[in-house]
Amino acid sequence: MAASDQQPAYRPETLAVRAGQKRSQFGEHAEALYLTSSFVFENAAQAARRFSGEEEGNVYARFSNPTVTMFEERLAAIEGAEDCVATASGMSAIMAAVLAHLKCGDHIVASNSLFGATVQLFSNILSRSGITTTFVSHTDPAAWEAAIRPETKLFFLETPSNPLTEIADISALTAITRPRGILVAVDNCFCTPILQRPLELGADLVIHSATKYLDGQGRVLGGAVCGARKLTEEVFKYLRTAGPTLSAFNAWVLLKGLETLKIRVEAQAANAARLAAWLEAHPKVARVFYPGLPSHPQYALAQQQQKSGGAIVSFEVKGGRDQAWTVVDNCRLLSITANLGDTKTTITHPATTTHGRITPEARAAAGISDGLLRIAVGLEAVEDLQDDLERGLRQI
Ligand SMILES: *Cc1c(COP(=O)(O)O)cnc(C)c1O
Numbered sequence: 001m002a003a004s005d006q007q008p009a010y011r012p013e014t015l016a017v018r019a020g021q022k023r024s025q026f027g028e029h030a031e032a033l034y035l036t037s038s039f040v041f042e043n044a045a046q047a048a049r050r051f052s053g054e055e056e057g058n059v060y061a062r063f064s065n066p067t068v069t070m071f072e073e074r075l076a077a078i079e080g081a082e083d084c085v086a087t088a089s090g091m092s093a094i095m096a097a098v099l100a101h102l103k104c105g106d107h108i109v110a111s112n113s114l115f116g117a118t119v120q121l122f123s124n125i126l127s128r129s130g131i132t133t134t135f136v137s138h139t140d141p142a143a144w145e146a147a148i149r150p151e152t153k154l155f156f157l158e159t160p161s162n163p164l165t166e167i168a169d170i171s172a173l174t175a176i177t178r179p180r181g182i183l184v185a186v187d188n189c190f191c192t193p194i195l196q197r198p199l200e201l202g203a204d205l206v207i208h209s210a211t212k213y214l215d216g217q218g219r220v221l222g223g224a225v226c227g228a229r230k231l232t233e234e235v236f237k238y239l240r241t242a243g244p245t246l247s248a249f250n251a252w253v254l255l256k257g258l259e260t261l262k263i264r265v266e267a268q269a270a271n272a273a274r275l276a277a278w279l280e281a282h283p284k285v286a287r288v289f290y291p292g293l294p295s296h297p298q299y300a301l302a303q304q305q306q307k308s309g310g311a312i313v314s315f316e317v318k319g320g321r322d323q324a325w326t327v328v329d330n331c332r333l334l335s336i337t338a339n340l341g342d343t344k345t346t347i348t349h350p351a352t353t354t355h356g357r358i359t360p361e362a363r364a365a366a367g368i369s370d371g372l373l374r375i376a377v378g379l380e381a382v383e384d385l386q387d388d389l390e391r392g393l394r395q396i
Helices: 012-018 045-053 067-081 090-101 116-127 141-146 168-179 229-243 247-260 261-280 301-305 321-329 358-365 382-393
Strands: 083-087 108-110 132-136 154-160 183-187 205-209 223-227 284-289 312-317 345-346 372-376
Touching: 012 067, 012 247, 045 183, 067 083, 067 223, 067 247, 083 090, 083 229, 090 116, 090 154, 090 168, 090 183, 090 223, 090 229, 090 261, 108 205, 116 132, 116 312, 141 168, 141 301, 154 168, 168 183, 168 312, 229 382, 261 284, 261 312, 261 382, 301 312, 321 372, 345 382
Parallel strands: 108 132, 108 154, 154 183, 183 205
Antiparallel strands: 083 223, 205 223, 284 312, 312 372, 345 372
């Protein structure tokens, strides 16, 4: 657990390369990687003070590690949060945020288009401990309000949604929760703090799968929970006991990822905007889902809430599963994988991969057709991505 002690006047790109760094006596320029599971004390009295919390300092790497602390301070600074707690993965960040603040009998209202593992966590795992969830329309604040019960403690959402890029109105939802004291947690994985700042829109906690854009180069798993210290402190207490903390090595990789976050995300989003416009004009494409296109049903809200449309583009080919698979199978450049947030562009067929386990009826209700493809746009030349997609599109 660590707080930002940087001057708030620095802009995000400056914070991304500078915030949080502490130099050792060796004066290293890059952040040091402290691969150590425990820390030694000068004497018995200091050990006692460290264990009691009377003296700040490292004790054991499940509680803190200097490299992890540097990552936490840097991400908190970029996200504009008072504090940040790093976790082993995005899923452990979600689990820690929920279990730190909710108990048996409490209730969550959540978006009906969340990351698949989040739905499983809420429906199948937390429900066994008596924490129940009502899933409501992602885009309809009135449905969220109607689902509130006396025991509702948390609104949980991610926006834009995967894969249809629907936008949840963060300000509208926080206006509902504020007078009732319900917490709002936003999984900010798709936009990152570069494109969307949920805390400024009234959210209480921002959750990251650092595995995606924060690393951005497909190397490590990681996660984080950001927010006011009185809320993250509870997350820290849960983590230091339950154990899914971030490894020092992964923190070190992620520190370097944060340094290039802004230029990567902006360049990937610019590529995505160009690719989305090209797809929309393509005769073999039935429909494009991209919040940066004026044809997006929530274009105005997206313009207000996000700095750009982001780097995820979904589209429906004319036809169904076979036509969609033809496009995938003719890709030589795009990676066929469900991962996202990488400098390498990825393509996936949601109906048979990420959303393959839900029933065809539920899939249809969610708007995920058999002709739908999702592209997480990377840093390659847009013309090369177009050529790669055109090879398949011309065959359908
Ligand atoms: C990948 C992802 C997660 C889970 O993160 P892991 O690091 O894989 O545990 C959570 N939310 C969203 C939106 C994701 O894309």
